[in-house]
Amino acid sequence: MTQTVINPTPKDYKSEVKPTWCPGCGDFGVLNAAFRGLANLKLSTDQTVVVSGIGCSSRFPHFMKTFGFHTVHGRSLPVAQGLKMARPELTVLAVGGDGDFFSIGAGHLVHAALRNIDITVVVMDNEIYGLTKGQTSPTSPHGHVTKSTPYGLLASQFNPIATVLSLNVSFVARGYSAKPKDVASLVEKGVQHKGFSFIHVLSPCPTFYNTFNAWDDAATPIPQGHNPSDKGQAMMLAMDTEKQYTGIFYQQERPTMDQAAHELVQQSKPFDIEQYMKRYV
Amino acid sequence: MNEVTIRIGGESGEGTISGGDILALASARWGYHVYTFRTFPAEILGGPCMFQVRISDRPIKSMGDNADVLICLNKEAYDRNISDLRHGGVLIYDPSDFVPEAGDYITYAVPFNEIARKEIQLFQTKNMVMLGAICGLFGPPIEAIVQVVQSKLSKSRKSNSTLMEKNILALDAAKKYVSEHLTKSDPYRLGAVEKADRVVLNGNQAIVAGALAAQCRYFSGYPITPASDIMEGMAKELPQVGGTFLQAEDEMAALASVLGASYGGVRAMTATSGPGFSLMTELIGLSSMAELPAVIVDAQRSGPSTGMPTKMEQSDLSFALHAGHGDAPRIVIAPADIEDCYNLIIQAFNMAERYQMPVLFLTDQSLTARVESVDRSIFKTATIQPRVGQEAHASNGKNGSNGASANGHQVLVGAGVEEHSYSRYAYTPTGISPISTPGTGTPAYVATGLEHDQHGHPDYEPEDHVAMMEKRYRKLQTAAEEMASPERYGDKNATIGVIGWGSTEGTIQEAVDRALAKGYKVASMHPKVLSPLPDRALQDFINSVEKVIVPECNYSGQLANLLGAKYGLQAIRVNKFGGIPFTAGEILRAIEEVG
Numbered sequence: 001m002t003q004t005v006i007n008p009t010p011k012d013y014k015s016e017v018k019p020t021w022c023p024g025c026g027d028f029g030v031l032n033a034a035f036r037g038l039a040n041l042k043l044s045t046d047q048t049v050v051v052s053g054i055g056c057s058s059r060f061p062h063f064m065k066t067f068g069f070h071t072v073h074g075r076s077l078p079v080a081q082g083l084k085m086a087r088p089e090l091t092v093l094a095v096g097g098d099g100d101f102f103s104i105g106a107g108h109l110v111h112a113a114l115r116n117i118d119i120t121v122v123v124m125d126n127e128i129y130g131l132t133k134g135q136t137s138p139t140s141p142h143g144h145v146t147k148s149t150p151y152g153l154l155a156s157q158f159n160p161i162a163t164v165l166s167l168n169v170s171f172v173a174r175g176y177s178a179k180p181k182d183v184a185s186l187v188e189k190g191v192q193h194k195g196f197s198f199i200h201v202l203s204p205c206p207t208f209y210n211t212f213n214a215w216d217d218a219a220t221p222i223p224q225g226h227n228p229s230d231k232g233q234a235m236m237l238a239m240d241t242e243k244q245y246t247g248i249f250y251q252q253e254r255p256t257m258d259q260a261a262h263e264l265v266q267q268s269k270p271f272d273i274e275q276y277m278k279r280y281v
Numbered sequence: 282m283n284e285v286t287i288r289i290g291g292e293s294g295e296g297t298i299s300g301g302d303i304l305a306l307a308s309a310r311w312g313y314h315v316y317t318f319r320t321f322p323a324e325i326l327g328g329p330c331m332f333q334v335r336i337s338d339r340p341i342k343s344m345g346d347n348a349d350v351l352i353c354l355n356k357e358a359y360d361r362n363i364s365d366l367r368h369g370g371v372l373i374y375d376p377s378d379f380v381p382e383a384g385d386y387i388t389y390a391v392p393f394n395e396i397a398r399k400e401i402q403l404f405q406t407k408n409m410v411m412l413g414a415i416c417g418l419f420g421p422p423i424e425a426i427v428q429v430v431q432s433k434l435s436k437s438r439k440s441n442s443t444l445m446e447k448n449i450l451a452l453d454a455a456k457k458y459v460s461e462h463l464t465k466s467d468p469y470r471l472g473a474v475e476k477a478d479r480v481v482l483n484g485n486q487a488i489v490a491g492a493l494a495a496q497c498r499y500f501s502g503y504p505i506t507p508a509s510d511i512m513e514g515m516a517k518e519l520p521q522v523g524g525t526f527l528q529a530e531d532e533m534a535a536l537a538s539v540l541g542a543s544y545g546g547v548r549a550m551t552a553t554s555g556p557g558f559s560l561m562t563e564l565i566g567l568s569s570m571a572e573l574p575a576v577i578v579d580a581q582r583s584g585p586s587t588g589m590p591t592k593m594e595q596s597d598l599s600f601a602l603h604a605g606h607g608d609a610p611r612i613v614i615a616p617a618d619i620e621d622c623y624n625l626i627i628q629a630f631n632m633a634e635r636y637q638m639p640v641l642f643l644t645d646q647s648l649t650a651r652v653e654s655v656d657r658s659i660f661k662t663a664t665i666q667p668r669v670g671q672e673a674h675a676s677n678g679k680n681g682s683n684g685a686s687a688n689g690h691q692v693l694v695g696a697g698v699e700e701h702s703y704s705r706y707a708y709t710p711t712g713i714s715p716i717s718t719p720g721t722g723t724p725a726y727v728a729t730g731l732e733h734d735q736h737g738h739p740d741y742e743p744e745d746h747v748a749m750m751e752k753r754y755r756k757l758q759t760a761a762e763e764m765a766s767p768e769r770y771g772d773k774n775a776t777i778g779v780i781g782w783g784s785t786e787g788t789i790q791e792a793v794d795r796a797l798a799k800g801y802k803v804a805s806m807h808p809k810v811l812s813p814l815p816d817r818a819l820q821d822f823i824n825s826v827e828k829v830i831v832p833e834c835n836y837s838g839q840l841a842n843l844l845g846a847k848y849g850l851q852a853i854r855v856n857k858f859g860g861i862p863f864t865a866g867e868i869l870r871a872i873e874e875v876g
Contacts, residue, residue: 016702017738049719051541061727062738067719068727069544072567075537078501078529082538085525086499087545090720111530261525268523273494277660280480281310 008042010035017062026203026212027057027124029177034064034093034122036180037187048091051080053100056131057124057203060095074105077112080119088118088258091191098125102138102158112196113167115257120190120197124177125160126205134208146209161238164198165231165250171197172234172250176219177204178212182246189248195256202244215244222247283313284337285419285469288348288365289411290358294326296408297354301332302652303433304412307425308336309481309654312474317652318344320861323506323590329357338474341653342787346866349469350419351386352411353378354393371467373414389418389463396454403444406451413455418463420471423452478657484648487622487655488578489514492550494623494663495630497576498524499542499549501535503557506590507649508580511552532557536564536577543573544728546671546718548630552578555597556587562604565639569609569753571728572706572714574633574640574668576626581645583860592860593647595783596835599842601641602812608750610757612636613812615643617786619653623660625809631666632764636756637716643811645834647862648784670715670723704735708748712755761813769822771804772797777875778826779805780819780852782840785832785863792868801876811840814847823850828875830855832868 005012013035021027038048048066052058054073061068071079080094101109101123112119128146129135135148138158145152164172171193175183183201190197202219204211220243226233234249287304291297298319305315316335322328335345347367353359356379359372366372368385375393391414397407409430416423430448482490488511492500500515502508516526524547529535535551542549553561558579568575581597583589601613612632616625626642633640703724707714714735717723726737732749734740771793781789786807796803806822808815823829823844831841832855841852855871857863 045725046722047720049544059739062729065725067725069541069571070727070729070731071537071540072563072730075533075564078534078537079541079544082499082501082527082541082549083545084541085527085538086542086547086549087720090545107530108534111534115527257527258525261520264520265523265525268521271493271496271522273490273660273662276490276493277480277657280482280486281657 008039010039013038013045013065015063015065019063020059021056022207024206025056026126026177026201026205027060029180030057030122030124030183030201030203031060031063033175033177033180033183034060034187036184037191038066040184040188041191043091043191047089049083049093051076051083051092051094053096053105054131055097055100055129056205057095057097058100074100074103074108076100077105077108077121081112081115081117084117084119084258085261088262092119093122093191094119095122095124097130098123098127098137098139098160099129102160106138109164110167113164113169116170116195116254117258118194118196118256120187120193120199122187122190122199122201123160124201124203126203126209127211128205128209130205130208159238160200161249162235165235165238169198169250170195170252170254171248173198173248174200174202174244174246176202176215176244176246178216179219179246186248193251194253194259218242218244219246220244222249282337282339283471283474284335284339285349285471286333286335286345286347287350287352287415287419288331288333288362289352289354290329290331290362291354293321293324293328293330295354296405297330298332300408300412301334303426303429304415305334305336305652306481307429308334308421308471309479310429311421311425312476313338313421313471313654314341314479315481315652315654316341316344318647318862319650321591329361331358331362336471342791343865344788344862346864352415354407354411355379371469387467389414389459391455391458391463396458397451400454401447401451403447406447409448409451410455413452414459416452417456417459418465418467419469423456426452479654480657480660481652481654482619483650483652484616484619484622484644485510485580486514487619488552488626488642488644489518490660491623491626491663492576492630493518493522494660495548495627496663496665497548497550497630498522499526499539499547500524500551501527501529501538501542501549502551502553503529503532503535505554505557507582507646508552508554508557508578510649511578511580515550532560533564536561536568536575539575540564540568540571540573543575544719546668546721548574548634550576550578550630552580554580554582554590555584558597558600558604565611565641566605566607566609567730568639569605569611570730572637572716572753573728574637576629576633576640576642578626578642578644580649581643583646583858589860591646593645593862594834594858594860595645595785596837596839596858597643598782598811598835598839599837601643602843608754610754611638611812612640612757612760612810613643614640614810615783616648617784617807617809618648619651619655620659621809622648627663631664632760634668635666636713636760637668638753638756643783645784651784668716669713670717671721702736705737706733706735706749706752708735708752711759712752713759714752757813761815764810764815766815766818767806767808769804769806772802773804775802775804775825776827777801777803777872778822778829779803779868779872780822780829780831780840780844781805781807781833782811785834788863788865789832789868791865792872795865795869796872796876799873801872803872803876811843814843816847819844820848823848828853830871830875832857832863832871834858834862
């Protein structure tokens with residue numbers, strides 16, 4: 001039988017499936033942050049769906065006790081949007097890595113941003129392909145030597161925050177997996193935000209590209225007094241290459257496509273084939 | 282018999298197709314059966330196009346072998362179509378466009394251009410002049426045309442009373458012209474017939490009606506010829522019945538979002554053509570592996586690659602049967618006519634939901650655009666089969682809202698461990714496991730494209746993979762046992778058999794009828810479900826005859842290959858792949874050659 005927990009704790013969201021991640025993986029911090037964020041919101045496991053693609057971080061739904069859909073590489077965003085459009089009362093999260101969202105699924109990010117469907121995206125960015133054992137990623141730095149760039153990466157580095165700001169994403173934030181409480185708070189705010197929420201989490205891969213030390217130095221809270229409705233200022237913070245600012249860069253409430261679609265439905269009537277076929281007489 | 286096949290050839294954009302549509306609809310409303318065939322270029326304006334309508338007082342099975350009447354609106358139309366005019370048929374032309382060569386046909390010269398330009402003083406009315414001449418020479422009465430034009434104009438933005446007046450003037454002027462200047466020497470005359478309760482629509486429209494009746498409440502697609510009208514229809518109709526629609530950024534996203542909606546318990550569909558279908562294959566595998574229902578319409582067009590977007594071909598069968606990597610069970614259905622487009626799309630949804638797998642629905646360009654008159658009684662309220670494990674929630678769908686709703690359920694916050702051990706993929710004798718849905722108070726689980734155990738947890742043990750593969754394929758066996766067998770058509774003691782699939786059924790049956798009348802011992806079979814194949818029925822049929830002809834509109838003989846692989850059949854292959862469907866005469870000739 002199901003049981004109702006009035007004041008859930010993070011462990012109420014933890015499934016019996018043991019994470020497959022390497023010891024020290026940044027994704028543990030993000031998973032714990034998700035447990036904590038959902039517990040703080042008292043979200044029901046019955047009403048919450050976590051959708052993912054393929055990659056180390058995309059194993060995420062299996063470790064949670066909510067509903068989950070572990071899809072194919074790059075397609076978590078369209079799956080999550082279809083689910084939210086069809087079932088707007090559910091809380092929908094899409095989680096995965098930099099490969100999923102910025103490489104194979106990058107095309108979907110653009111359109112998800114434009115539609116502003118009310119889902120929350122958590123990207124665990126380790127700047128490397130971990131599951132395939134160490135090839136370059138869109139967020140790897142220029143010149144980076146990996147198994148697939150033995151002479152150094154010749155492309156430039158993708159800037160996730162600046163990109164989604166330019167796409168007019170309505171909630172843009174960054175966290176660092178070594179600070180799970182802060183990430184939990186961002187997840188909480190992202191889920192509460194009505195619209196497409198994008199949370200970029202620096203989540204190092206100790207096995208193939210250990211960035212813990214670099215990010216310990218670079219991760220810097222967004223200066224107090226930053227106005228989250230000031231997109232110009234947000235863009236300035238996003239373009240800083242020395243520091244990796246954490247916190248909420250930008251937030252704007254505006255109509256969501258799922259809301260608009262369901263307002264259209266308010267006048268709907270049951271389908272009646274006899275009535276419908278009159279148009280073809 | 283009251284019957285005539287009229288072909289209009291002209292330039293795309295000058296009213297050839299719309300004139301033909303009006304003629305077909307007016308004839309149907311007047312009480313006749315109609316069946317249309319059209320070709321058009323891929324370009325938006327310009328390029329040759331033609332419209333053919335067969336009008337009969339008896340039910341019609343095919344587009345007809347040859348035109349009885351050919352109307353050419355320019356010289357190019359004459360050059361392209363004259364060879365398809367039957368011996369002793371009627372050619373109607375405007376002498377200001379060209380003068381036809383002498384031939385085995387009756388000619389009527391009608392100055393379409395001059396009447397439209399000088400008498401009506403509105404060149405746009407040229408297609409009304411043409412229709413007026415048709416009314417005067419063959420029928421239907423002018424009033425039938427006027428009624429259709431009036432109802433079309435009342436829905437149009439261009440509507441104004443002057444235009445309607447001019448249209449009527451053009452119709453009358455042409456009718457007057459033919460009665461005063463021409464001496465009718467042909468046998469074609471459509472007399473009055475009893476009115477019947479029929480509707481007139483094309484394949485894509487019937488698919489939209491069927492999907493709505495089947496309680497499809499989510500659609501996502503990407504525009505592509507010749508499937509776009511399905512998307513446009515669903516975009517317009519879904520909000521009226523409580524559903525939602527999303528135009529996706531590409532076909533991968535379209536099917537991915539359909540699977541998202543399906544995971545949410547909502548009946549969902551996408552529609553595409555070959556190029557889009559190619560992009561969807563990774564998601565077909567996911568649907569099969571995660572056991573999530575999805576209906577995918579593939580309106581086949583001539584391939585490969587971009588191919589001939591506006592031309593007919595039946596060349597996606599092999600692909601539909603196998604699309605994707607690994608062994609992924611799926612159901613493949615191919616409708617034959619407008620009635621099937623309605624009834625079988627409902628069956629497609631029910632099979633997707635019952636067997637929890639993708640259902641591929643293979644229509645084709647000729648069927649998408651074919652307009653048929655169909656008895657209205659065929660369009661019945663659909664019987665809806667709920668998902669196993671969701672029967673208690675099925676009633677929610679009836680009030681027009683989305684399939685599953687959380688109303689009345691206790692909101693659960695953090696459920697016990699045993700909840701996540703729910704056997705979503707339980708082994709069962711049928712292979713069908715109970716499916717739960719978020720927000721309905723049913724146990725949570727994770728759907729995944731990874732191989733998994735009965736709880737949905739990742740599992741790569743050999744025993745598990747073997748058991749899961751067998752469970753997934755067992756559903757196909759269950760489906761084969763539960764579905765109706767195709768029926769044999771024609772002679773019980775036939776020595777020649779014809780097996781076809783898809784939109785060619787009527788044409789094959791007409792050829793069988795004509796061959797029987799000539800004394801050939803022939804029968805046909807036309808399976809509508811191609812995965813799983815109705816093995817018993819097909820084997821019995823093959824064993825009952827001496828020779829089997831397999832006519833297909835493709836190069837490689839995809840059904841013939843399948844029947845060869847499955848039953849060792851050495852079929853006599855008849856392949857047509859120029860972009861135009863078979864005529865009954867062509868299949869009749871194949872039967873005659875064999876017999």
